[in-house]
Amino acid sequence: MAKESFDKEIQFLRMLVLTSGAYSRQQFADRLGISVHTFDKTIRRLKDIAGSVQQADEQNKAMADMLRTSYYESADPLLLFLFRSKSLKESESYRLSLLIASLQEQALTPLELLDLCCEGMPEELALPDEKTIRSDLKYLEQAGVIRRLPGGRPQKYTAHNDFVSMLSDEELSDLYAFVDVMANTQVPSVQGYLLRDSLKKAMKRRQLPDGASDLFLYKYHYHSRILDEAHLYTIMQAIESRRKLSFHYFTPKSNQSYHSKNTNPMFVKPSEGRLTEMLPLKVAYDHQYGRWYLLGYSSGRSQVAIFRMEGITQLVESGVVTEDEHAAKLAALERNTSFSWLVDLGRPVTVKVRFFNPEGAKRNFIKDRVQLQGQWGVLTDEDEASFLFEITVNGTQEIKPWLRSFGSSCEVLEPVSLRREFIKEWKELAEYYEPVRKNIQLPDDGTA
Known part of the structure; x- marks a missing residue:
C-alpha cells in the first residue's frame, strides 16, 4: 500500500487546535514556514481528506464542525481522519471500500469482486486487474478485515465480523461503552478510536441508540498526542530492526514547526529545523502533559539524546547497526536514565x-x-x-x-x-x- 507523509498536515492541525483560529492566514503560514498559497492548498487538501472518510449523507459537513467550542461535543479528535484513509492512494481508497462493502453482504470470489469493482469505480480512476484485486484481498486478510472461507477453488472471501454479529444488542451496547471509555483513557488510542467507529456503525445498522455519550463525559485532555502516533509505529519498527533514523527537528522554543521543501533554488530558505540522525532505543510517554519522547543515541554528538516527538518531521529510516553496537548503546541509555523520573538526564x-x-x-x-x-x-x-x-x-x-x-x-x-x-x-x-x-x-x- 502506498504511504504518504503528513508532516505538514499534522503540524497544521496541531496549530489549528492550539490557537483556536486566533492566527491570520499570514501568521499561520509564517509559523509553519510555508507560503500563504501553500496554506490555502493545505486547507483544500484537508477538506478533501475529511470528505473522503465521511459517509455519503455527511459529506456536506464542514471541516469547521470538527472544532466545536463545547469540549464534550468534540467526540472525535480532529486529526484522527488522517489515519482513516489517506495512507492510501485515492484509487486504493475507493477500491478497498467497494471490496469491504461487497463482502459485508455475501461471500464472493476474486473474479466476482473484480467485476463489482469495475462496475463501481468512478470513470476518472484506473480500473483494477485480477492481480491487484488478489493483492488487496491478501492485505485485507492480513489486517483481519476479511477472512477466507474453507473449501477448494475458486476461493471465496467474506467480511470478518462474526464476533460483532454474534453479540446481542445489549452486549454490543456495553462493548461500545467500554471501548469508548478505554479509547479516551489508554495510550496509544488511535486503534481504539477506529474500533469504536466500527462498533458505532454496527450499532447504527441495528438501529441501536448511542447512549454512551450520556453515561460518560470524560475525554482525554491532550488530543494532540494522537498526532504523534503517526511517527510512533515507524519509530517502534526502527527500534525492533536496529535501524537509524534521520529527521528534521524543531525544538519547542522554535519560531517554526515545519519547513516546506522548495524545489525552486531561487526560493530556497534556511530551515529552522535541525537535521538529526540517531539510533532510536526507547519511547516514553508523559501522562502529566500528554507528550511522547524519543530516546536514543545521537550520531552527530555521540551521546544520549532526547527529542519531543511533536517536533519531528520528515522522518526516514537509514542504516542498520550490529546487535553488539545496539546492545552497548541501549546499556548506556539505561545507565543515564536509571534515576530519571521520566527522561531527565540531569545530575x-x-x-x-x-x-x-x-x-x-x-x-x-x-x-x-x-x-x-x-x-x-x-x-x-x-x-x-x-x-x-x-x-x-x-x-x-x-x-x-x-x-x-x-x-x-x-x-x-x-x-x-x-x-x-x-x-x-x-x-x-x-x-x-x-x-x-x-x-x-x-x-x-x-x-x-
Missing part, C-alpha cells in the same frame, strides 16, 4: 518530602497515591499525622509537577533549592488571591 539528587495524611478519611488516599506513583521512592518515619518520602532522581524539574499536585498535603524538605522554588511559587499564587483594594470586605460565607 542525580535526593529529594525528601513529608506527606500529611488526610484527617478523618476512611482511607489514606495520599499514601495510596504515593505508593502507586512514587516509582522507586521509599516511605519512612510514619506516624498518624504524616510520613516521609525519599527518592533519588535525575534533576528535580520532572518531579516538581507531581509534588505540586499534592498541594498542602506535601512539604518539600530537601534539597533546599527545591524547597525555595516551592516557597516562591506558593507566594506568587497567594498574591493572585490578594484583594484588589485593601478595604474590600469579604462576606461571612467567604464568597467575594
Whole structure:
C-alpha cells in the first residue's frame, strides 16, 4: 500500500487546535514556514481528506464542525481522519471500500469482486486487474478485515465480523461503552478510536441508540498526542530492526514547526529545523502533559539524546547497526536514565518530602497515591499525622509537577533549592488571591 507523509498536515492541525483560529492566514503560514498559497492548498487538501472518510449523507459537513467550542461535543479528535484513509492512494481508497462493502453482504470470489469493482469505480480512476484485486484481498486478510472461507477453488472471501454479529444488542451496547471509555483513557488510542467507529456503525445498522455519550463525559485532555502516533509505529519498527533514523527537528522554543521543501533554488530558505540522525532505543510517554519522547543515541554528538516527538518531521529510516553496537548503546541509555523520573538526564539528587495524611478519611488516599506513583521512592518515619518520602532522581524539574499536585498535603524538605522554588511559587499564587483594594470586605460565607 502506498504511504504518504503528513508532516505538514499534522503540524497544521496541531496549530489549528492550539490557537483556536486566533492566527491570520499570514501568521499561520509564517509559523509553519510555508507560503500563504501553500496554506490555502493545505486547507483544500484537508477538506478533501475529511470528505473522503465521511459517509455519503455527511459529506456536506464542514471541516469547521470538527472544532466545536463545547469540549464534550468534540467526540472525535480532529486529526484522527488522517489515519482513516489517506495512507492510501485515492484509487486504493475507493477500491478497498467497494471490496469491504461487497463482502459485508455475501461471500464472493476474486473474479466476482473484480467485476463489482469495475462496475463501481468512478470513470476518472484506473480500473483494477485480477492481480491487484488478489493483492488487496491478501492485505485485507492480513489486517483481519476479511477472512477466507474453507473449501477448494475458486476461493471465496467474506467480511470478518462474526464476533460483532454474534453479540446481542445489549452486549454490543456495553462493548461500545467500554471501548469508548478505554479509547479516551489508554495510550496509544488511535486503534481504539477506529474500533469504536466500527462498533458505532454496527450499532447504527441495528438501529441501536448511542447512549454512551450520556453515561460518560470524560475525554482525554491532550488530543494532540494522537498526532504523534503517526511517527510512533515507524519509530517502534526502527527500534525492533536496529535501524537509524534521520529527521528534521524543531525544538519547542522554535519560531517554526515545519519547513516546506522548495524545489525552486531561487526560493530556497534556511530551515529552522535541525537535521538529526540517531539510533532510536526507547519511547516514553508523559501522562502529566500528554507528550511522547524519543530516546536514543545521537550520531552527530555521540551521546544520549532526547527529542519531543511533536517536533519531528520528515522522518526516514537509514542504516542498520550490529546487535553488539545496539546492545552497548541501549546499556548506556539505561545507565543515564536509571534515576530519571521520566527522561531527565540531569545530575542525580535526593529529594525528601513529608506527606500529611488526610484527617478523618476512611482511607489514606495520599499514601495510596504515593505508593502507586512514587516509582522507586521509599516511605519512612510514619506516624498518624504524616510520613516521609525519599527518592533519588535525575534533576528535580520532572518531579516538581507531581509534588505540586499534592498541594498542602506535601512539604518539600530537601534539597533546599527545591524547597525555595516551592516557597516562591506558593507566594506568587497567594498574591493572585490578594484583594484588589485593601478595604474590600469579604462576606461571612467567604464568597467575594
